[in-house]
Amino acid sequence: MDFEVRKVRSAQGRRKLTAERAEYFRLVNAGYTSKEASAAVGVNERTGREWRNGRWDPQRLRPPAAQATRRPDQERVHTRRAPVLQDRVPAAAAAAVEVRSRFLSERERIHIADRLREKASIRSIAAELGRSPSTVSREIRRNRTDGTRKQWHYRPFAAQARADGRRPRPKPRKISQNPELRDAVQAGLDQRWSPEQICHALRRQFPHRPEMHVVHETVYQALYVQGRGHLRREVAGALRSGRARRRPHRQANCRQPRFTDPMVMISERPAEADDRAVPGHWEGDLIIGKDSGSAIGTLVERSTRYVMLLHLPADHTAASVRAALTETAQRLPQHLKRSLTWDQGAEMAAHRSFTLATNVPVYFCDPASPWQRGSNENTNGLLRQYFPKGTDLSVHTREHLDAVAAQLNGRPRKTLDWETPAERLHKLLAA
Structure with missing residues (x-):
């Protein structure tokens, strides 16, 4: 220390303790408690607390928060104490600090302190600030100090100083x-x-x-x-992954466009398809064989649960799937070709050319949302009785696929009041 501890402890005013205050903050930043730092520089413990928490000086200019005129719908201005930024960070550094909107500002902390003195609830304070209640609750819990009579006090300027001290990056690990x-x-x-x-x-x-x-x-x-x-x-x-670099996980809203032609999402599908009242809205997918080398296309009508199977003997590329879908759709009457809902699989890359050829719009489900094609997912599970997983699906002929579809369409279904899909479709066509 470049000064001597005073022997006369009478009040001498704030201006004459500049060296003591600087040494006090140096000790506090080094890890000493406020009580220990106050004793080391020869001041009262209360004086050290006032230095640490900030003290209002009438000689200084009032901060913007104290100059504002309070309206009935605004907060009461907290003027009991003001921050002493020179004690915490250099003036140039303090002026350079810009707090982003996602962090609480000093004005918001003053508002929290004022409303706490008025016994306001956490949720009401959060609503007034436009913040989450958890943000306000966490701020009070992290920055409150132990007061007198076993009570907790929230001091806004001390809280702001602690927040400024925690903000610098990088932090030691x-x-x-x-x-x-x-x-x-x-x-x-x-x-x-x-x-x-x-x-x-x-x-x-x-x-x-x-x-x-x-x-x-x-x-x-x-x-x-x-x-x-x-x-x-x-x-x-x-590491079990064996990766030397971390692989980022993309969020659903940050996905790259799946196809060259823009997709029409399921949210734009007509409302008549949701309530299953009007026939002609289909759900489609592929069931994959052994080593992803073969596949069978499945189509399910949403209203009647009528099943049609696509024969894909060679491969299940976008061109093959488009050709099989086009051939199947051309055999349907016009009033049964209203829409087709599919997932975002690569086999539907040619969806636009299919729509141009058949006049059937294609709607795509959201990523990782199989429930949006619930009827098709349930039907795929039933088809696994005939086409088990891990088998070669290219060996099945078109006649065998038609026979399996006919057997499923002749099976009574509980969701149809124990009618078969073929009977329900026949009734709709006759009507």
Whole structure:
């Protein structure tokens, strides 16, 4: 310290304690408690708390929050204390900090403190700020301080200072700071344990040592982050996936266009197809044979559950599927060709040319949503009685496929009040 601890402790004003305040914040940043730092620089513990939490100085300009005129529908301005940014970060750095909208701002923290003093609920505060209730609850829980009479107090300027201190990146990683933890993780990886198994084993081995507890994501980041040197690069070979790089998982809304021709999604399908009142709306799919080398196309009418099978003896490419669909659709009467719903399989890449040839619009299901073709999925399960998985489906002739379809269409169905699909279709055609 470049000053001597004062022997006379009488009030001398704020301006004469500049060196003490600077040394106090240096000690706090080094890990000392407020009480220890206050005793070291020779000030009262309460003075240290006021430095840490910020104190209102009438000589300074009022912040924008204090200048605003309160309207009945706005928050009460919190003017009890103001931040002393010079004590926490340099003035130039403080001016350069820009808080994005996804983070709570100082004005929002002042509003939270004011509303808490008025005994407002968490949900009402969140609604006023346009934030999630969990965001406000987490902010209060992380940044509250222990007050007098065993009560908790939320101080907005101290909370803002803590948030500013947590924001800088990159943060030191736990594995790199603890050699014992790093060696324990290394030993588990050498035994070909997964990161999750290592983390649970550490918790059981060191139940009362939180510094030896990590989550498996921490281990994965130490493995995959380039140039960190936390764990040997060769350890990536010990992972079960065998990947040296992390493979990103794309979200459904970030998928690349599946086909050259734009798809028409199931959300645009006519409403009459949803309630199954009007016949002529079909669902289609492929059942795949051994080693994906053969396939059979399936078509199910949504209203009557009538089944038609596509013969694909050579392959199940987009051209072959389009030809088989076109041939089958041309045999149907016009009022039974209203729409076709399919998944986003590559076999429907030629959907536009099929629509131009048959005047049947094709609608595509959302990714990973087989329930949107429930009748077809159920029918595919029934067809596995005749075409088991792992068999070659190219050996079946067109006559055999027609016989299987006729047998299914002659089977009574509970969903049709025990009528057969053929009977229900005949009634609709006669009507």
